[in-house]
Amino acid sequence: SQQGEEDPQALSIQEGENATMNCSYKTSINNLQWYRQNSGRGLVHLILIRSNEREKHSGRLRVTLDTSKKSSSLLITASRAADTASYFCATEAGANSKLTFGKGITLSVRP
Amino acid sequence: DADVTQTPRNRITKTGKRIMLECSQTKGHDRMYWYRQDPGLGLRLIYYSFDVKDINKGEISDGYSVSRQAQAKFSLSLESAIPNQTALYFCATSDPTPPYGYTFGSGTRLTVV
Numbered sequence: 001s002q003q004g005e006e007d008p009q010a011l012s013i014q015e016g017e018n019a020t021m022n023c024s025y026k027t028s029i030n031n032l033q034w035y036r037q038n039s040g041r042g043l044v045h046l047i048l049i050r051s052n053e054r055e056k057h058s059g060r061l062r063v064t065l066d067t068s069k070k071s072s073s074l075l076i077t078a079s080r081a082a083d084t085a086s087y088f089c090a091t092e093a094g095a096n097s098k099l100t101f102g103k104g105i106t107l108s109v110r111p
Numbered sequence: 112d113a114d115v116t117q118t119p120r121n122r123i124t125k126t127g128k129r130i131m132l133e134c135s136q137t138k139g140h141d142r143m144y145w146y147r148q149d150p151g152l153g154l155r156l157i158y159y160s161f162d163v164k165d166i167n168k169g170e171i172s173d174g175y176s177v178s179r180q181a182q183a184k185f186s187l188s189l190e191s192a193i194p195n196q197t198a199l200y201f202c203a204t205s206d207p208t209p210p211y212g213y214t215f216g217s218g219t220r221l222t223v224v
Binding site: 035101103 | 115142144146151152153154155156159161169199201203205206209210211212213214215216217218220
């Protein structure tokens with residue numbers, strides 16, 4: 001069963017706007033990761049946040065983690081048409097490295 | 112060359128046929144995974160291997176088998192393909208120490224007719 005659930009399922013914004021995507025999960029985690037997938041292609045690792053971290057930045061990406069609410073958000077600032085893709089959150093829990101993925105968010109950035 | 116290479120990229124096969132999907136990686140990692148992606152369902156783990164002698168079932172292993180031929184190679188087989196195994200299949204490898212960031216292959220699109 002899915003651990004992470006992304007919200008919204010689909011998001012359409014204008015180029016230059018910020019995109020905020022949310023992920024909720026059910027059990028305690030070691031870390032939460034966000035991945036990007038261009039249509040029909042492999043997933044690309046974007047950013048990882050550990051359970052003891054609250055916020056991380058990478059370029060135009062900002063991810064937050066609230067372990068009390070079991071939720072995370074991914075913010076893409078100043079979006080570009082090239083950011084159009086599906087975005088997945090994935091959680092790692094327990095004593096091994098298995099990732100459990102959500103169903104993904106489809107982001108469309110209009111030029 | 113890509114860090115994780117999957118072959119074939121696309122395959123159409125008939126119901127009942129045996130098919131093997133291959134994966135090789137140049138990262139030198141011990142941990143490898145096979146995932147299946149269906150529209151609206153995200154990625155689900157089929158099998159994973161933490162080293163050459165270690166094979167573990169994932170969430171949806173029924174109807175699949177795997178072989179870890181070497182550290183770099185991890186193959187997924189469908190013994191008798193059925194139409195509901197039509198999906199996009201991904202191989203991945205992960206970093207050897209926490210936190211375990213994943214590197215994915217480009218995927219194999221399998222259609223069972």
